[in-house]
Structures are given as C-alpha cells and as structure tokens.
Amino acid sequence: MFELQNVEKRYMGVHVLKGVDFRIEDGEIIGLVGENGAGKSTLMKVIYGAVQHDGGTVLVDGNAVHFRSPRDAMKMGVGMVYQEQSLIPNLTVMENIFLGFEKPFVRFGAINWKKMAAAARRQLAKVKLDIDPATITDHLTFAQRQLVELAKVLALEERVEGKLVILLDEPTSVLSREEIDLLFTVVRALRRRASFIFVSHRLDEIIALSDRIYVLKDGVVVDVMSARGAEIGDIQKKMVGRDINSEYYREDRQRPYDPDRVLLELDHVTITGRGNDVSLKLHAGEVLALVGVEGSGREPILRTIFGMQKPEKGTLRIRGEPVHTFSPSRSVAHGIGYIPRERKVEGIAGGMNVYENMTLSQMRNYSRGGVLDIAAERALAREWIHKLSIKVPSELADCGNLSGGNQQKVVLAKWRSGGSEIIMLDHPTRGLDIGAKEDVYGMIRDMSADGVGIILVADTLEEAIGLSHTIAVIKDGEIRKWFNCQPGAKPSLYDLIQYMV
Amino acid sequence: MRRHFPWITLVSLLVLVGMKDITFLSPENLVSLASDVVPLLIMAVGMTLVIYIGSIDLSSQSIANMATVLTTIALPSCGVAAGLLVIAVGLVFGAVSGVVTTRLKVPSFISTLAVGGIALSVGQYTSGQQALHMDTAQRRHAFGWMVGQTAGIPHELVLALLIVAVAWFIQTRMVPGRTFKAIGAGEPVVVASGIRVERYKILAFALSGMFAAIAGLVFSVRLSGGSPTLAEGFLLPAIVAVLVGGTPLTGGVGGVLNTLVGTMIVAVVRASMLYFSIPATGQQIFFGLVLIIAIATTIDRSKMRIVK
Numbered sequence: 149m150f151e152l153q154n155v156e157k158r159y160m161g162v163h164v165l166k167g168v169d170f171r172i173e174d175g176e177i178i179g180l181v182g183e184n185g186a187g188k189s190t191l192m193k194v195i196y197g198a199v200q201h202d203g204g205t206v207l208v209d210g211n212a213v214h215f216r217s218p219r220d221a222m223k224m225g226v227g228m229v230y231q232e233q234s235l236i237p238n239l240t241v242m243e244n245i246f247l248g249f250e251k252p253f254v255r256f257g258a259i260n261w262k263k264m265a266a267a268a269r270r271q272l273a274k275v276k277l278d279i280d281p282a283t284i285t286d287h288l289t290f291a292q293r294q295l296v297e298l299a300k301v302l303a304l305e306e307r308v309e310g311k312l313v314i315l316l317d318e319p320t321s322v323l324s325r326e327e328i329d330l331l332f333t334v335v336r337a338l339r340r341r342a343s344f345i346f347v348s349h350r351l352d353e354i355i356a357l358s359d360r361i362y363v364l365k366d367g368v369v370v371d372v373m374s375a376r377g378a379e380i381g382d383i384q385k386k387m388v389g390r391d392i393n394s395e396y397y398r399e400d401r402q403r404p405y406d407p408d409r410v411l412l413e414l415d416h417v418t419i420t421g422r423g424n425d426v427s428l429k430l431h432a433g434e435v436l437a438l439v440g441v442e443g444s445g446r447e448p449i450l451r452t453i454f455g456m457q458k459p460e461k462g463t464l465r466i467r468g469e470p471v472h473t474f475s476p477s478r479s480v481a482h483g484i485g486y487i488p489r490e491r492k493v494e495g496i497a498g499g500m501n502v503y504e505n506m507t508l509s510q511m512r513n514y515s516r517g518g519v520l521d522i523a524a525e526r527a528l529a530r531e532w533i534h535k536l537s538i539k540v541p542s543e544l545a546d547c548g549n550l551s552g553g554n555q556q557k558v559v560l561a562k563w564r565s566g567g568s569e570i571i572m573l574d575h576p577t578r579g580l581d582i583g584a585k586e587d588v589y590g591m592i593r594d595m596s597a598d599g600v601g602i603i604l605v606a607d608t609l610e611e612a613i614g615l616s617h618t619i620a621v622i623k624d625g626e627i628r629k630w631f632n633c634q635p636g637a638k639p640s641l642y643d644l645i646q647y648m649v
Numbered sequence: 650m651r652r653h654f655p656w657i658t659l660v661s662l663l664v665l666v667g668m669k670d671i672t673f674l675s676p677e678n679l680v681s682l683a684s685d686v687v688p689l690l691i692m693a694v695g696m697t698l699v700i701y702i703g704s705i706d707l708s709s710q711s712i713a714n715m716a717t718v719l720t721t722i723a724l725p726s727c728g729v730a731a732g733l734l735v736i737a738v739g740l741v742f743g744a745v746s747g748v749v750t751t752r753l754k755v756p757s758f759i760s761t762l763a764v765g766g767i768a769l770s771v772g773q774y775t776s777g778q779q780a781l782h783m784d785t786a787q788r789r790h791a792f793g794w795m796v797g798q799t800a801g802i803p804h805e806l807v808l809a810l811l812i813v814a815v816a817w818f819i820q821t822r823m824v825p826g827r828t829f830k831a832i833g834a835g836e837p838v839v840v841a842s843g844i845r846v847e848r849y850k851i852l853a854f855a856l857s858g859m860f861a862a863i864a865g866l867v868f869s870v871r872l873s874g875g876s877p878t879l880a881e882g883f884l885l886p887a888i889v890a891v892l893v894g895g896t897p898l899t900g901g902v903g904g905v906l907n908t909l910v911g912t913m914i915v916a917v918v919r920a921s922m923l924y925f926s927i928p929a930t931g932q933q934i935f936f937g938l939v940l941i942i943a944i945a946t947t948i949d950r951s952k953m954r955i956v957k
Contacts, residue, residue, distance in 0.1 A: 456840075476841060486841055490837075493835065493837050494838055495838065499835075500831060504827065508842040518824050518825065519822055520827060
C-alpha cells in the first residue's frame with residue numbers, strides 16, 4: 149500500500165500541489181487525470197522521487213519514507229515507465245533492464261552474460277515479450293521498447309520486499325490500437341505483482357483500465373471516483389470545472405470548401421525511403437486530415453510538402469505550378485506554413501520574444517536593406533496578440549515562458565500574419581489543455597473561412613473527424629481510403645480504424 | 650539578475666583596485682587601459698557573433714597573427730589598401746571555417762582549429778619565420794590616422810568603439826543579427842521557419858574572421874610591424890571576455906555590448922595584477938581558471954544535459 153498524505157509542493161513561489169491525499173492499494177490500478185498544469189507531473193515526480201515534496205508525508209505500507217532520488221524510490225519498490233523512453237538505444241535489452249543493478253551478475257569484475265540473459269528472459273516473460281535479451285534495443289519497435297521498459301521496472305520485484313508501485317506516464321500516446329490492447333492485457337495480468345498509476349489524456353482508456361480515478365485540478369484532488377460507470381463527459385467537466393460544449397470541434401462553423409481552387413496537389417509522389425505513391429489535392433478552405441497509426445507515414449508527407457525532404461518521384465504542384473527545388477525556404481516563399489509537432493524544438497524559439505518569433509519566417513517583409521523595422525514588428529505582434537487573445541504581458545515577453553496553448557497561438561500567428569495559404573498542422577493540440585484546444589479548433593475554423601488550405605495530422609481520431617472536410621486513411625505510406633466529412637455525415641471511429649490496421 | 654552580473658563585476662573590480670591605489674581610477678589611466686585592449690576587443694567582438702550562434706571560433710588568434718604579417722608585407726606596395734586586403738583575407742578564412750562547419754558538418758571547434766592552423770602557417774611562410782618591420786614613413790602615410798590622439802582620446806579607441814557600434818547595429822537591428830540570435834536560441838525553429846541557416850552561420854564565421862583580421866591590422870600598426878606570433882596569448886582572454894561578458898557558450902543571449910564590458914573586465918584584471926604584484930607569466934593560469942568558472946556559471950544547463 150502506498151499513500152500520500154497532505155502533500156505540498158511549491159516551485160519558486162508557485163503552489164503546485166496543495167495538500168494532495170492519494171492512496172493506492174496493493175494490486176489496484178489508479179487512473180490519474182487532469183489538465184496540463186493541474187500538477188499531474190509534479191505529483192508523479194514526488195511519487196517516484198524525482199522531486200522532493202515540501203510538506204505532508206509519503207507512506208509505504210504505513211511507514212513514512214523520504215525519497216531523495218528515483219533510486220531511493222526504486223529501492224522501496226516504486227518505479228516509473230517513462231513517456232519519453234528511458235532505454236539506451238545502443239545497449240542490449242538485458243543491459244538496459246539491469247542498468248545500474250548489474251551487481252548480482254558480476255564475478256571478479258566481469259559480467260556473467262549468460263546469467264544476466266536468463267534473468268532478463270524471466271523479466272521479459274512477465275510482460276509476455278518473446279525476444280532475445282541480447283537484441284540491441286534500437287532494433288525493437290516502439291511498443292516492444294515500452295514493454296521492455298515495463299520489464300525493467302518489474303525487475304525491481306526481486307530486489308525489494310513488498311509489492312511494487314508502477315507509474316505509467318502516457319504509455320499509449322504513440323501505440324496502435326492492437327498494441328494498446330496488448331499493453332492493457334499485460335498490465336491487468338500483472339496486478340498480482342504490482343499496483344499501477346496510469347496517467348493519460350485519453351479518458352476512455354483511463355475508464356477501461358483503472359479501478360479508481362483521481363481527478364486533479366489546480367494542484368488539488370477534486371474527485372476520486374470508481375471507474376465503473378464513470379462517464380467521459382463527467383470527468384472532463386471535473387477536470388475543466390465546467391461543461392464541455394458538445395460542439396467541441398466547432399462543427400457548426402464548418403463551411404464547404406471551394407472545389408475550384410486547388411492550392412496544392414501531389415501527383416503520384418513517391419516519398420523518399422517508402423516506395424509509395426501518394427496523390428492528393430488540397431483546396432482553398434479545406435481541412436484535409438491524414439489519419440493512420442504511428443509510423444504509417446503521415447509525417448513524411450507533411451515534411452515532403454514543406455520541403456524538408458525531397459520526393460523520389462512524382463510532381464508536387466503549388467497553385468498549379470510544379471515545384472522543382474525542395475527546401476523549407478522555398479516552401480515558405482510559396483506561402484506554406486508548418487506547425488510542427490515538437491513545438492518547443494521546431495515551433496518556438498525560447499529566449500526570444502513574441503514579435504521576434506512571429507516575424508522569424510518573414511523578416512524580409514519587415515526590413516529594408518537588411519535593417520529591421522522593429523516598430524512595425526511590434527505593431528504586428530500587438531495586432532495578433534489581440535486577434536488571437538494570446539495571454540502575454542506584452543509583445544516583449546519571452547516565448548519560452550508561455551504556456552503551451554499561448555506558444556501554439558504564437559506559432560499560428562507567425563504563419564497567418566505572413567499570409568501563408570497552405571498550412572501543415574502536425575499534432576497542433578498535443579499537450580494542450582482543453583481550453584487551449586478549443587481555441588486552436590476555433591482558429592482552424594477561422595483559417596478555413598479565410599480560404600486557407602490545411603493539412604492536419606491530428607492528436608486523436610475524434611479530432612480528425614470533428615475538424616476535417618476530408619480524411620485520407622494512410623497505412624504503410626499509402627492512402628487506403630478517402631472519407632468525406634461533411635457535418636452531420638461524418639464517418640465513425642470504427643469506419644476509419646478498419647482501414648488503419 | 651544574471652543579466653546585470655557583468656557590469657556589476659566590472660564596477661566592483663574598479664572599486665577594489667581603486668581602493669588599493671586611487672590613481673588607477675584617474676581618467677588618463679582608464680583611457681590608456683582601454684586603448685591597450687583595443688585589438689583584443691575587436692577580436693572578442695567577432696568571437697561574440699560566433700558564440701552567439703552557439704559555435705566557437707578558435708582561429709581568431711592565428712588569423713590575427715597572419716594579418717599582422719600580411720599587413721606589414723603588403724604595406725609598401727599597397728599602402729592603405731593593405732588594410733582592405735587583410736580584412737578580405739580574414740573574411741575568406743572565416744568563411745572557409747563556416748563552410749567546413751555547415752556543409753561538411755565538422756564541429757566548429759575542430760574546423761576553426763584546423764583553419765587557424767592553416768592561417769598560422771601562412772603567417773609563418775610569408776614572414777619567413779621572423780619579425781618584420783614597417784617603414785615609418787609608409788606607416789604614417791597609410792595608417793597615421795589610426796595612431797595619435799584628439800583631445801586626449803586615442804584614435805584607436807575611437808575606431809574600436811565605432812567597430813563595436815557597427816557590430817551592435819548588426820546584432821540588434823539587422824536581419825543577420827536577429828537570425829544569429831534565433832540560431833543560438835533554437836536552430837530547428839529557424840530551419841522550420843524557412844531560413845537558410847547555413848548561409849547565416851557561414852556569415853557569422855566570416856565576420857568573426859574579418860574582425861580577427863582587423864584586430865591583427867590594428868595591432869601591427871600599433872607595433873609598427875608583424876610577426877607570426879605577435880598576437881600570441883589573445884585567444885584565451887578573447888573567449889574569457891565574451892563569456893564573462895555574459896554570452897554563454899550555448900548562444901542566443903548576450904551580445905556585443907556584453908563583450909565590451911567583458912573585455913574591460915579582462916583589462917582591469919590584467920592591470921590589477923600589477924597592483925597586486927602578480928607576475929605577468931601567471932596571467933594565463935588566471936584566465937584559464939576564470940574561463941572554467943565563467944563557463945560553469947553562465948551555461949544554460951537546460952540546453953545541454955550531456956557534455957561530451
């Protein structure tokens with residue numbers, strides 16, 4: 149049994165956890181939900197020892213403990229399966245499983261690999277993974293690596309007394325449906341050995357897997373409910389503190405696109421390294437969603453259109469003109485904007501302020517003879533801060549300190565203010581809370597109304613269905629099926645999934 | 650707070666040495682102190698641009714060495730054009746470092762070390778491994794405007810401040826400067842914004858090479874000659890000046906004005922060694938230590954989790 153009593157945490161004056169009570173019984177699966185900024189990740193870090201709480205107590209089997217590091221927590225049986233996988237890609241599976249705990253296999257300073265392989269096999273069997281422990285980790289699929297990570301945490305079992313507590317942080321975000329089912333089966337089968345804390349944005353999965361659900365909001369547990377009979381809408385309401393509009397995706401604002409204006413056309417394009425053949429047309433005012441499992445080849449299509457990679461064969465036409473040179477600068481000059489999935493890496497330059505970020509792609513328009521017109525830049529930034537109601541003290545604020553939603557608005561403003569007519573949206577709502585998501589959906593509708601063509605790779609299928617005019621289902625790099633998505637006649641999840649897997 | 654650290658350091662140092670000997674703070678002394686570090690300042694300004702984009706330039710000192718030799722050799726035949734020639738050579742050497750770094754993907758500390766090696770050899774070869782001297786009349790005719798004083802202010806110092814002003818304008822008001830900052834802050838963002846990053850990186854290295862050449866030019870005019878080892882011992886203080894000025898190795902923050910303050914800190918520290926009777930040979934020990942401390946305290950660890 150693992151328990152937190154009245155746990156407090158402050159970061160530089162910000163009260164992140166305000167007296168959290170949390171309890172997990174042996175063999176229980178707890179779902180932990182909350183919006184971004186609700187304090188979920190801090191709570192988890194306290195649990196697995198990466199962060200020290202400054203008030204309250206942590207109890208393992210009724211005894212107060214103090215974790216100074218994740219290693220301390222592991223010694224007490226608390227382990228973390230990281231969202232960003234923590235395995236080292238160029239080591240073998242067994243080396244990863246026993247990383248830092250090689251001692252039992254060492255004799256006279258040398259590792260007995262046979263003994264380690266046998267032990268690793270025992271761990272892998274727990275997660276029903278039948279692979280050679282000497283495989284280089286990099287050669288595994290993402291889902292396999294996730295299971296190895298789980299096996300690594302389960303290896304704690306032999307080293308600690310009592311039951312394990314295992315944290316799963318967004319374990320399903322990049323898995324396919326089948327892989328998710330497999331993971332859930334494994335987790336359920338492991339309840340005899342361990343209890344689990346399952347963190348996810350996907351409420352349907354939380355309900356399906358957990359016994360009880362903790363809802364966290366603004367650093368406080370606002371509700372603990374039994375998962376049996378729990379409703380998604382109900383949980384959402386508690387997370388946000390208000391009703392989610394049934395018109396979440398603003399379907400009422402979806403207008404037909406202009407079928408006579410083709411902005412972008414891929415004509416039998418072979419994406420590098422995939423040997424496929426992709427044809428599509430994007431019209432003014434259209435939202436075209438590319439749908440498929442992770443690794444099905446959606447991103448390479450976006451990156452090819454944006455000029456980050458060169459197609460092997462075929463023609464790419466922008467407003468009817470074939471494109472011959474492929475580079476991002478060329479694409480930007482042609483009015484293509486790219487809103488990347490990795491917002492903090494490719495979207496926002498932290499350390500630069502709002503106007504510097506907004507004009508980064510269009511400095512040519514705000515300079516004469518290489519000399520920047522900073523007054524004009526600032527005016528532009530103020531205009532868009534107002535238009536998109538970006539929450540910043542001023543256009544001089546450092547974008548690195550903004551919330552995810554406001555950062556995404558700055559990135560959107562960057563392309564919209566530059567007059568981009570074709571916009572690639574790669575997971576535009578990833579990691580945003582519900583309010584910020586709604587804002588992004590509203591902006592997508594605004595852009596459509598202005599005649600912008602959008603290619604969307606959405607975070608969830610519901611999002612793709614809700615937002616798009618047209619859906620292309622992609623499997624193994626090829627477009628397998630087209631769906632028309634007019635409001636009122638949208639395809640169902642099931643319609644799409646059967647072509648995805 | 651960290652933003653204000655450099656100038657607070659400078660003022661405290663001045664006060665500290667001033668308490669030991671008040672004449673240190675006399676305007677004449679301060680002006681001569683400043684004009685003594687003019688070549689170092691110019692080199693450090695160029696170095697700033699490269700560090701600003703998150704790279705490093707280890708060729709500056711060798712390019713400056715080469716520039717002293719080339720200026721002295723070219724002076725008799727070219728006159729004042731010798732200056733332009735040397736500046737162009739510096740630009741080309743810097744650009745080569747840039748091309749090697751961006752196109753061949755050689756890390757900048759290696760590419761600039763290699764280009765610096767080439768520059769050093771060019772200096773040694775063209776000078777025949779010896780110190781060369783300028784003809785006094787020719788020197789006065791071509792570069793007389795650079796030496797001398799007006800109203801107690803040495804012309805060199807005015808020139809250096811002009812160069813700082815130009816570099817500052819490029820950094821804060823021009824497209825390349827903004828792009829340098831963005832590259833230092835997050836290069837993938839700049840690529841994804843459709844900017845030809847490689848060109849700007851090459852430009853930063855080329856400018857650094859050019860400033861190093863100007864530093865060499867000024868130095869050779871001041872000493873009325875050139876030698877392939879004349880600017881020996883400049884590299885470490887130049888890097889120290891940039892870093893203690895507040896431009897971290899990861900780039901994106903700080904800039905030219907910071908380096909102005911950083912160079913003054915170096916100048917005061919150097920001069921104060923006399924006052925505290927520390928032998929001049931011990932200087933590099935001191936700068937080495939300061940460099941390590943400066944890097945360790947200014948680096949943005951969120952950008953570099955792992956150092957290899």
